[in-house]
Amino acid sequence: MTTTLAGKIRAYRVSAGLLFLFCFFCLSFSSAYAEDGAKIFKQNCAVCHRLDGQILTGPGLAGVAQRVPSDDWMFKWIKDNNALRKSGDAYANGIRAKYDNKDMTVFNGVISDEDIKAVIAYIKNPPPPTVAKGPEGGGDATKGGGQAGSGEGAASTTNMYFILAGVLVLLLILAMVLRGVKYNLLNVIARSKKEEQIVDKGWWCETKYWLVNHKRTIAALVIILFLWLGKLAWYGMMDIGVYTGYHPEQPIKFSHKIHAGDNAINCEYCHSTVEKSRHAGIPSPNICMNCHKGISSGATTGTAEIAKIYDAIGWDPKTMTYDSTKAKGIKWVKVHNLQDFVFFSHQQHVKVGKVDCANCHGDVKSMTTAQQVMPMTMGWCIDCHRKTEVAGMKDNPYYEELHKKLAEKYKGQKITVDKMGGIECAKCHY
Ligand code: HEC
Ligand code: HEC
Ligand code: HEC
Ligand code: HEC
Ligand code: HEC
Numbered sequence: 001m002t003t004t005l006a007g008k009i010r011a012y013r014v015s016a017g018l019l020f021l022f023c024f025f026c027l028s029f030s031s032a033y034a035e036d037g038a039k040i041f042k043q044n045c046a047v048c049h050r051l052d053g054q055i056l057t058g059p060g061l062a063g064v065a066q067r068v069p070s071d072d073w074m075f076k077w078i079k080d081n082n083a084l085r086k087s088g089d090a091y092a093n094g095i096r097a098k099y100d101n102k103d104m105t106v107f108n109g110v111i112s113d114e115d116i117k118a119v120i121a122y123i124k125n126p127p128p129p130t131v132a133k134g135p136e137g138g139g140d141a142t143k144g145g146g147q148a149g150s151g152e153g154a155a156s157t158t159n160m161y162f163i164l165a166g167v168l169v170l171l172l173i174l175a176m177v178l179r180g181v182k183y184n185l186l187n188v189i190a191r192s193k194k195e196e197q198i199v200d201k202g203w204w205c206e207t208k209y210w211l212v213n214h215k216r217t218i219a220a221l222v223i224i225l226f227l228w229l230g231k232l233a234w235y236g237m238m239d240i241g242v243y244t245g246y247h248p249e250q251p252i253k254f255s256h257k258i259h260a261g262d263n264a265i266n267c268e269y270c271h272s273t274v275e276k277s278r279h280a281g282i283p284s285p286n287i288c289m290n291c292h293k294g295i296s297s298g299a300t301t302g303t304a305e306i307a308k309i310y311d312a313i314g315w316d317p318k319t320m321t322y323d324s325t326k327a328k329g330i331k332w333v334k335v336h337n338l339q340d341f342v343f344f345s346h347q348q349h350v351k352v353g354k355v356d357c358a359n360c361h362g363d364v365k366s367m368t369t370a371q372q373v374m375p376m377t378m379g380w381c382i383d384c385h386r387k388t389e390v391a392g393m394k395d396n397p398y399y400e401e402l403h404k405k406l407a408e409k410y411k412g413q414k415i416t417v418d419k420m421g422g423i424e425c426a427k428c429h430y
């Protein structure tokens with residue numbers, strides 16, 4: 001009788017343990033889901049959509065779930081809006097006409113169905129608005145509001161820890177109570193058999209005894225704990241230094257919208273080293289003067305801002321002469337700042353990889369103030385390397401040999417950047 005009772009107690013302990021593990025995994029999974037939604041949104045949608053009412057290329061997505069026909073509609077739209085429109089869907093065709101027939105990206109094959117569901121869950125529960133991290137850009141209100149930065153994920157994670165701590169405390173109390181019950185029951189049995197009463201030596205003494213007798217379980221628990229901490233540290237590292245939405249005020253109100261957008265000047269005209277070197281380069285005032293010798297006033301700022309170019313280069317528009325002693329240059333404020341220990345090359349991406357500027361810098365053509373739209377973290381780089389196929393496997397002289405070998409090794413599979421070593425630490429870190 002005693003043994004079966006002890007057995008029962010052991011069974012209770014095991015099930016309490018399982019219950020704890022179950023709670024733990026539920027919590028860690030649900031939090032992963034919410035964070036994934038935020039991340040997927042930042043990486044795939046934030047280029048064109050805001051979560052408030054603001055319109056970028058696409059409509060602001062605040063309250064969109066109430067607007068669209070159904071969640072299922074939203075799923076189909078995000079997966080392949082072309083297909084949905086072709087099926088004759090009235091809402092889909094209507095909204096496209098409303099936004100000047102601008103294209104939304106087709107995400108079929110780009111992100112998984114799970115990702116789409118996660119991003120829908122995220123859109124339906126948008127984070128509270130956060131304040132821009134960078135200093136407010138002076139005259140620019142349209143692109144001004146800060147993109148929700150790293151804050152949103154942090155709040156939900158902190159909540160998860162509170163819940164986890166609460167669950168732990170409850171389980172501890174439960175364990176204490178069960179211990180008391182166990183001794184009472186054992187003593188009832190002992191009394192009924194007229195045996196000696198069992199003395200409770202106290203929980204600490206008993207714990208020590210248990211620890212000594214369960215070395216293997218403890219070793220396993222310690223390993224699990226380490227793996228878990230390692231995972232946290234790794235994901236933490238992936239998200240270090242997120243400056244999405246940063247748009248510092250510049251010494252001259254230079255607008256990409258006017259130049260690259262309205263006047264359709266090529267990016268390479270000004271960022272002339274983008275295909276030749278690591279750096280895209282910022283144009284010197286000489287480049288501005290190619291046009292601004294003639295254009296001394298603009299539609300929105302009149303002569304005030306263009307006069308600053310003249311000032312910077314020592315040009316006197318009255319006498320039409322340069323005085324190089326007066327030239328002081330323009331101190332543009334850097335928008336993107338990768339850490340020094342990261343190697344990034346524009347040539348590799350733009351020229352060799354044929355990656356479009358917009359994939360990493362968003363819709364620059366519509367920006368009045370240059371702004372960082374992508375997180376530019378390690379996680380972001382690696383994510384794209386995992387997903388993006390290496391361009392021009394056939395006709396890329398730069399890597400002909402290597403590509404040929406890869407094509408043989410991964411016959412029939414997509415050759416993504418990671419397969420050619422694009423996620424090795426040393427490729428990006430000195
Ligand atoms: C290249 C720009 C672009 C990207 C990237 C983009 N969208 Fe869109 N989206 C649009 C445009 C433009 C529209 C308006 C309809 C149209 O013109 O096709 C739209 C419409 C929508 C709508 C319907 C809005 C409404 O008011 O009914 C939803 C929902 C949506 N997008 C979700 C997403 C999600 C989620 C992502 C990321 C996975 C995403 N979009 C990525 C441009 C984009
Ligand atoms: C007429 C010249 C000109 C053209 C054309 C131009 N840019 Fe720029 N760009 C600048 C100047 C000047 C700056 C620095 C001032 C600023 O950040 O606004 C700059 C800054 C940038 C930055 C931010 C750099 C940083 O500080 O991190 C990016 C990104 C960028 N440009 C991308 C583009 C893309 C993409 C295109 C083409 C669609 C383009 N530019 C076309 C002149 C130009
Ligand atoms: C694969 C992503 C990616 C693509 C594609 C890309 N850039 Fe960049 N760009 C970056 C990153 C990352 C930085 C920050 C580099 C740093 O701080 O060292 C950057 C910085 C810049 C800067 C600031 C000056 C500099 O050289 O650091 C300019 C200007 C710029 N990019 C323009 C462009 C233009 C124009 C294109 C398209 C022709 C382009 N970029 C394509 C990721 C990209
Ligand atoms: C290829 C020709 C070209 C180059 C190069 C060029 N611009 Fe411009 N810029 C223009 C045109 C066109 C306008 C529009 C004038 C108008 O509003 O009628 C303009 C307008 C402006 C304005 C006034 C905007 C307004 O609406 O008030 C400023 C400021 C300006 N440019 C700064 C610069 C700077 C700084 C550079 C160098 C980094 C530069 N531009 C290079 C063609 C150029
Ligand atoms: C939009 C997708 C995209 C993003 C974002 C991106 N890359 Fe890449 N990257 C590529 C592609 C495509 C190639 C392959 C180019 C080729 O064909 O060699 C590449 C290649 C590289 C390589 C050379 C790898 C090798 O094996 O030779 C390095 C290094 C690199 N990227 C660093 C970075 C860093 C650092 C970042 C983040 C700041 C980044 N990349 C973000 C698409 C991307």
Ligand code: HEC
Nearest residue numbers: 237240241337338339342377378381382422423424425428
């Ligand atoms: C595709 C490029 C890429 C690869 C591959 C890569 N990293 Fe990174 N790593 C980055 C970028 C980008 C950052 C963030 C830089 C920033 O925030 O400005 C970063 C940041 C880090 C940091 C954070 C340092 C800090 O305190 O800011 C560590 C540590 C790190 N990487 C280690 C690694 C290790 C270990 C590996 C190999 C398993 C690796 N990285 C592979 C691009 C890469």
